[in-house]
Each structure stands twice: as C-alpha cells, then as structure tokens.
Amino acid sequence: MIRKIARSILTSYNKPVERFVKDPHGTQQKTLDYLLQHGRNTLYGKEKHFTSINDENSFRVRVPMQSYEDLRPYLDKIITGKKDNVLWDTPVKWFAMSSGTTEDKSKYIPVTRESLVNGNYRAGYHMLGMYAIHHPDTSFVLGKTLVLGGSQQINHIGGGIYTGDISAILMKNLPAPAKRRRTPESIALLPDWEEKLEKLADYAIKTDIRSFVGVPSWMLVLLKMIVVNRGQSISEIWPDLEVFFHGGVSFLPFQEQYEKLIHSDRMRYWETYNASEGFFGVQYTPDSKDMLLMLDNEVYYEFIPSGEWDKEHPETVPLSGVETGRQYAMVISTSGGLWRYKIGDTIEFSSTDPYLFKVTGRTKQFINAFGEELIVDNADRAIDAASRATGAKIIEYTAAPVYFDDDNNGAHEWLIEFETKPSDLNLFIQTLDESLKKINSDYEAKRSYNLSLDIPVVRVVEKGVFYEWMKKRDKAGGQHKVPKLSNDRKYVESLLNFIAANY
Numbered sequence: 001m002i003r004k005i006a007r008s009i010l011t012s013y014n015k016p017v018e019r020f021v022k023d024p025h026g027t028q029q030k031t032l033d034y035l036l037q038h039g040r041n042t043l044y045g046k047e048k049h050f051t052s053i054n055d056e057n058s059f060r061v062r063v064p065m066q067s068y069e070d071l072r073p074y075l076d077k078i079i080t081g082k083k084d085n086v087l088w089d090t091p092v093k094w095f096a097m098s099s100g101t102t103e104d105k106s107k108y109i110p111v112t113r114e115s116l117v118n119g120n121y122r123a124g125y126h127m128l129g130m131y132a133i134h135h136p137d138t139s140f141v142l143g144k145t146l147v148l149g150g151s152q153q154i155n156h157i158g159g160g161i162y163t164g165d166i167s168a169i170l171m172k173n174l175p176a177p178a179k180r181r182r183t184p185e186s187i188a189l190l191p192d193w194e195e196k197l198e199k200l201a202d203y204a205i206k207t208d209i210r211s212f213v214g215v216p217s218w219m220l221v222l223l224k225m226i227v228v229n230r231g232q233s234i235s236e237i238w239p240d241l242e243v244f245f246h247g248g249v250s251f252l253p254f255q256e257q258y259e260k261l262i263h264s265d266r267m268r269y270w271e272t273y274n275a276s277e278g279f280f281g282v283q284y285t286p287d288s289k290d291m292l293l294m295l296d297n298e299v300y301y302e303f304i305p306s307g308e309w310d311k312e313h314p315e316t317v318p319l320s321g322v323e324t325g326r327q328y329a330m331v332i333s334t335s336g337g338l339w340r341y342k343i344g345d346t347i348e349f350s351s352t353d354p355y356l357f358k359v360t361g362r363t364k365q366f367i368n369a370f371g372e373e374l375i376v377d378n379a380d381r382a383i384d385a386a387s388r389a390t391g392a393k394i395i396e397y398t399a400a401p402v403y404f405d406d407d408n409n410g411a412h413e414w415l416i417e418f419e420t421k422p423s424d425l426n427l428f429i430q431t432l433d434e435s436l437k438k439i440n441s442d443y444e445a446k447r448s449y450n451l452s453l454d455i456p457v458v459r460v461v462e463k464g465v466f467y468e469w470m471k472k473r474d475k476a477g478g479q480h481k482v483p484k485l486s487n488d489r490k491y492v493e494s495l496l497n498f499i500a501a502n503y
Contacts, residue, residue, distance in 0.1 A: 003139055003142060006139070006141045006142065007132060007136060007138060010128050010129060010131075010132035010138065010141065011129060011132045011133050011136070012129070013125040013126060013128050013129030013132070014126070014129030014130055014132070014133045015129070016122075016125075016126065016129075016296060017126050017129060017130060017292070019296070020295040020296045021292070021354045024295050024319060024354070024355055025319060025320050027295045027296050028295055028300060028301065028318070028319050029056070031295070031296070031298060031299065031300045032056060032059065032300045032333070034298065034335075035298070035300055035333055035334070035335065036050055036053055036059070038088060038089045038090075038114075038335065039088070039089075039339070041085055041089040042085045042086060042087055042088060042089055042337075043074070043077070043083060043085060043086045043087075044074060044086065044087050044337075044339060048062055048063050048064075048339075049062060050062075050063075056318050059340075060302070060316060060340075063339055063340050064340065065313075065314070065316075065331060065340045065341075065342055066338070066339060066340055066341045066342065067341075067342055068107050071338070071341065074086050074087050074337075075095075075108055075110065078092050078110065078161075079095075079108075079161060086337070087110060087336075087337025087338070087339070088110070088112050088114070088335065088336065088337035090112050090113060090114060091112070091113075092110045092111065092112055092161070092336075092337065093111075093113075093160065093161060093162065094110075094111040094116075094161070094162050094163070094164075094169050094173075095108040095109060095110060095111065095161065095162070095163045096108070096109040096111050096163075096164070096165065096166040096169055096276040096277075097109075097163050097164060097165055097276070098166075098275070098276035098277070107276075108163060109166075109276045109277055109336065109338070110336050110337045110338070111166070111169055111336055112335060112336050112337065114298060114335040114336075115278065115298065115334055115335045115336035115337075116169070116170070116173055118297065118298045118335060119278055119279060119297045119298045119299065119334065119335060119336070120166075120170055120274070120278065120279045120297075121170075122296070122297050123274070123278075123279035123280075123282065123294045123297045124279065126282060126294060126297075127245065127270070127272060127282040130282055130283070130284060130292070131243065131245075131268075131270055131283075134285060134286050135268070135286070138242065138243075139210070139240070139242065140210040140211040140240075140242040140243055141181065141210075142210065143207075143208040143209060143210030143211070143240055144181060144182065144183075144207050144208055144209050144210065145181055145182045145183070145209070145210070145211045145212070145213055146183055146200070146204050146207075146209045146211070146212050146213070146214075147167070147171065147182050147183040147188055147212075147213045147214060148183075148188075148200065148212075148213070148214035148215070148218055148219050148222055149165060149167025149168055149170075149171060149188055149189075149213075149214065164189070165276075166274070166275070166276045167214075168188070168189050171185060171188055171189065172185070172189065182213075183200065183203065183204075184203065187199045187200055187203055188200075193471070193476045197221065197222055197225060198225075200222060201222065201225050201226045201229055204222075204226060205226060205229070205230050205237055208238070208240065209237075209238045209241060210238070210240050210241055210242050210243075211241070211242060211243045211244070211245065212241075212243070212244040212245070212246070213244075213245045213246075214244075214246065214248075215246065215247065215248035215249060215481070216244075216246050216248070216249060216251050216254040216258070217248075217249055217254065217395075217396065217481070217482070219244070219246070220254060220257060220258070220261075220395075221467065223261055224261070227261065233261070233262075233263055234261050234262045234263075235262055235263045235264045235267075241262065241264065241267060242266060242267065242268060243267070243268045243269070243270055244258070244267075244268070244269050244270070245270050245272055246269060246270070246271065246272065247271065247272035247273055247274050248274075248481060249481050250359075250376070250377070250380045251269060251271065251289070252380045252381065252383075252384045253380055253383055253384060253387075253394045253397070254394075255269070255384075256387065256388075256393050257393050257395075257419055260393070268286070270282075270283050271283040271289045271291055272291070273291055273359055275343065275345070277332060277334065277336070277338060277341065277343050278297070278299050278332060278334055278336070279294060279297060280293065280294055280299065280330070280332075281293055281294060281357065281359075282294065284354070284356055288356075289358065290350045290351070290356040290357065290358055291356065291357055291358065291359075292354055292355065292356055293319075293355040293356075293357060295319075295355070298334060298335035299332050299333070299334050299335075300332065300333040300334075301318075301319055301330065301331070301332060302316040302317065302318055302330075302331040302332075302333075302340065303316060303317050303318075303319075303321075303322050303328035303329070303330060303331065303347075304316050304328060304329040304330075304331060304342075305317065305326060305327075305328060306326065306327040306328070306329075306346075309329055309363050316331055319355065322349050322352065322355075323349070323352075324348075324349045324350055324351060324352060325348065325349075325350075326348065326349070327346055327347075327348055327360060327375070328346065328347055328348070328349075329342065329344070329345070329346050329363050330342075330343050330345050330346070330347060331343075342363075344362050344363050344364060345359055345361075345362055345363075346359070346360045346361050346362060346363055346375065347359055347360060348360050348377075358377070359377075360375050360376065360377035361375040361376030361377055361484075361485070362376070365483060365484060365485050365486065366485055366487060367399065367400065367401055367412060367485050367486070367487055368487055369401035369403065369410060369487060370401070370410050370446050370452050370453050371442060371445075371446055371452075372440065372442050372443040372446045372453060373440065373442045373443075374412070374436070374440060374442075374443055374485060375485070376484045376485055378436060378439045378440045378443070379397075379399065379436075379484055379485055380484070381435065381439055382431075382432050382435035382436045382439060383397060383416075383432065385431055385432070385435040386422070386428045386429075386431040386432040386435060387422070387428075389427060389428070389431040390422035390423045390424055390425075390427050390428045390431070391420065391422065391423050392418055392420055392421060392422035392423075392428060393418060393419040393420040394416060394417070394418060394419065395417040395418060395419050395463065395466065396416075396417045396466035396482050397414055397415065397416040397417070397482075397484065398414075398415050398466075398482055398483055398484060398485070398486070398491055398492060398495065399412050399413065399414045399415070399456075399484065399485050399486075399492075400412070400413055400485070400486045400487075400488065400489045400490075400491065400492040401413070401487065401488075401489070402457060409450060409452060409453060409454045410452060410453055410454065411453060411454040411455070411456060411457050412453075412456045412457070413456075413457045413459065413489075413492060414432070414456055414457065414458045414459065415459050415461055415492060415495055415496070416458060416459070416460055416461065417460075417461050417462070417463060417464075417465055417466050418460060418463075419463075421460065425458065425460070428458065429455065429456055429458050430455075432456055432458070433447070433455050433456055436456075461495075461499060462499075462503055465495070465498075465499060465503065466482055466495075468498075468502070469494075469495055469498045470482065472498065473494075
C-alpha cells in the first residue's frame with residue numbers, strides 16, 4: 001500500500017510537465033510577464049524602464065545582456081544592505097557560489113525564495129515525475145538518498161546572508177520530510193571535503209540507500225572508497241539501489257566505471273542540468289540522455305547562435321526561433337534576479353516538439369587555435385570511442401593546444417588519468433583522432449595531410465593526479481569540475497608543473 005501511494009504521488013508530479021509541453025511558447029510568455037511584473041519594482045527595472053516593455057522584442061531591445069562583471073555592482077548593493085529590491089522585489093538571503101570551470105574566483109549568484117521553491121524545487125518534482133512515469137515499478141523513495149553536494153558557510157561580508165554551493169542551499173532549505181529521506185545535513189554540509197567523504201562512507205554502508213544525487217566524477221570517488229572499506233560491491237551493499245540522478249558533467253566518460261561498480265540490471269542513470277543559476281533540464285525518456293527544457297520554473301530563455309558568441313552585442317532568438325542541430329549559448333532571466341544573463345553554457349536542440357536538448361560545453365571551454373572548433377561534447381564522445389576500442393576506463397582528462405614552432409605543426413595535448421589503461425596506447429590515440437574527424441568536420445579539415453594539425457599528443461598521468469591538483473587549487477568536491485578543454489595552455493601547464501613538483 002505504501003509503495004502504491006508513493007508511486008501515485010510521484011507520477012502526479014508529471015502533470016505540470018504535460019501542460020508546458022503542450023504549450024511551450026505560451027508558458028514562456030507567461031513567465032516573462034511574471035518576471036517583468038516583479039522586476040518593475042526593482043532598482044534595475046527602473047533603470048531599464050521595465051514599465052515600457054510589453055513583449056519579448058521590446059525586452060531584448062530595452063534590457064542589455066549581462067555578464068557576471070555587469071551584475072557585480074548590483075550584487076554589492078545587496079550584500080552591503082544599502083539598497084532593497086535591487087534585482088528582485090523580495091529579499092536575497094542566499095548566494096550560490098559558482099566555481100566556473102574557467103574562472104579562478106567564485107561567482108556569487110543571488111538566490112531568492114521564489115527561485116528556490118518555484119524554480120529549483122519545482123524542477124526537482126518534475127524530475128521525479130518524469131522518472132516515475134517511465135518506471136512505474138519504482139520504489140527508491142522507500143529508502144534513503146545518498147547526496148554528495150557542496151558546503152555551506154556564513155558570508156561575513158553581509159549580515160544575515162549565507163553562501164554555499166547551490167546543492168548546499170537546496171538541502172538547507174528543504175522541507176523537513178524531504179530532509180529525512182536524504183543524507184544527514186550535519187554530514188552533507190561539512191566544508192572539509194575529505195572529512196565529508198569519510199563520514200558519508202561510514203553513514204552510507206549502514207543505511208538502506210536506494211538512490212544517488214550528485215556529480216558523477218565526485219560520486220565515483222566516494223563509491224570507490226566505500227567498496228574498498230567494505231570489501232563488497234555496491235550491489236551487495238545496497239541490493240535495492242535503483243537510480244542515480246546525475247548532472248554537472250557529462251556522464252559518458254564515467255558510464256563504464258559505474259557499470260563495473262554496480263552490477264545490477266535494475267540500476268538506472270537519469271541526466272539532469274542543475275546549475276548555480278537554475279534547474280534547466282531533465283532527461284525525458286529512458287532510452288535517450290536528451291533533456292527536456294524546463295519551461296515553467298520561472299526562467300525565461302533566450303539563445304545566442306554560435307556565430308554570434310564573440311560579438312559585443314550578439315543577437316538572440318527566443319525559444320520559438322531555435323532550430324535543431326545548431327549550437328546555442330544560453331541567456332536566462334530568472335526570479336533570482338538575473339536579467340538576460342549569459343551563463344556560459346552551450347546547448348544543442350535535438351527536437352522542438354517537445355524541446356529536447358543536450359549540453360555541449362561552454363562558450364569559454366573549447367579549442368579553436370587552428371580553426372578546428374572543438375567543443376566538450378566532441379571530446380567526450382571521442383574519448384568514449386577510444387576507451388571502448390582499447391578497454392580503457394577514464395578518470396579525468398584535460399586538453400589544450402600545442403602551438404606551431406619552427407619544426408612542428410600544431411596539435412592538441414591531452415593529459416589523461418586512467419582507471420584502466422588502454423590495451424594499446426597508440427590505438428587509443430588513433431581512435432581518438434579518427435573519432436574527432438568523424439564528429440567534427442572542421443577538425444577533419446585541419447588534420448588533412450597533417451598540414452596544420454598533427455595527431456593528438458596523449459600524456460598518461462598517474463592515478464590521483466587530478467584529484468590532488470584540484471585539492472591544491474581548493475576546488476575538490478561539490479560542483480567544482482575539471483576544465484576539459486581550454487583554448488590556451490593555462491590549465492595544462494599548471495597541471496604539468498604540479499606533476500613535476502609532486503610526482
């Protein structure tokens with residue numbers, strides 16, 4: 001009876017999804033109207049004359065696109081408490097710390113009660129509903145959820161204002177019944193990453209864990225620790241384990257390792273797109289990782305086509321103007337007080353009925369030193385192909401260009417940490433190269449006859465290098481991610497210097 005009631009509740013969460021799938025453009029128009037209604041009462045709204053905005057075209061004309069640097073003066077007014085209703089007309093008590101893969105310092109993203117409840121939590125319910133509608137046999141809610149998130153800390157630069165990873169903010173504000181189904185807050189919000197891992201491992205092995213929530217790379221670290229400590233497989237420790245709701249990085253490079261760790265035909269992996277700025281997408285069906293764009297969670301979307309990314313004043317298209325198979329950078333306006341904010345992520349739509357997409361990378365995370373326009377999605381897929389061809393299993397990787405000199409053409413240098421090394425490294429490199437050619441025509445053209453781009457240079461690094469390097473940079477755990485691609489050699493040189501000094 002309890003199981004039947006739980007399933008009924010979960011599947012009911014899919015009803016709102018069905019409504020916005022039927023009317024996506026009307027839903028987005030209502031969202032924009034709602035945001036403008038609240039924005040008119042703010043300092044920002046008065047500066048940009050929100051009262052004169054009556055449709056999406058005038059919104060794009062009147063309101064400039066924002067980077068974090070444009071947003072920062074307004075955030076300072078909120079933090080110092082000198083102004084009320086700066087970006088949104090209700091108080092901002094939380095700031096999500098966004099590490100960003102290409103930034104050295106944290107960004108502070110405002111979080112309001114509305115963006116929490118009507119944005120993140122609502123999208124979370126949609127996630128549960130979409131999963132349950134496809135898996136009516138689900139019973140994961142009858143056990144506990146192992147959550148591996150970030151840390152919470154008091155922000156001393158503003159009275160009564162807190163900061164933390166978005167995962168920590170979400171957990172801190174969860175209703176009491178939901179908290180009881182998850183990792184204890186006293187453990188989940190510990191700031192020391194290694195202490196958190198140890199206590200989570202001790203807690204988890206004594207608990208009926210049936211689902212995971214977290215970033216695949218960091219969850220893998222925890223699961224391996226548990227297997228070593230317990231001397232059993234994950235399936236033996238938690239026989240009723242059912243699903244991993246994952247996001248933050250591509251799951252593709254980690255899939256084989258999870259399948260090796262978890263020997264269960266009933267284990268499922270469900271993709272999500274939950275960033276510091278909002279919860280934007282959830283896997284729509286079991287047979288594809290493509291995600292449904294969340295349209296009723298108080299986020300209004302615009303999209304910058306790839307040819308416009310580097311322009312000072314790029315053109316955007318609304319949801320109704322996107323096309324499948326094209327790369328777009330996302331621009332969002334939210335009930336957290338972000339207005340036409342460029343979050344830096346790039347996506348590609350696979351369908352416009354419904355609006356399904358995949359995350360392909362970041363506008364600042366690519367390699368285009370030789371006109372090859374390599375993006376993270378290309379790299380992940382090629383790495384996966386090379387791994388499967390050679391029996392390899394990847395822990396982490398990063399890549400950057402090697403520039404021309406008097407004796408050599410340019411190339412891409414890949415630093416890769418393997419869980420299982422390839423049976424033949426030369427075959428791995430060859431398959432990586434051939435896969436990139438198949439996936440990316442620009443790369444293929446630049447590789448033709450080795451005229452401007454030589455075969456990739458792959459350097460195998462020792463196990464644990466990426467973890468120790470991230471820890472040294474104070475970026476271990478939580479939502480911190482290893483930068484996969486860079487158009488300069490900043491991260492590769494940093495990692496090589498770290499290896500030279502420590503290994």
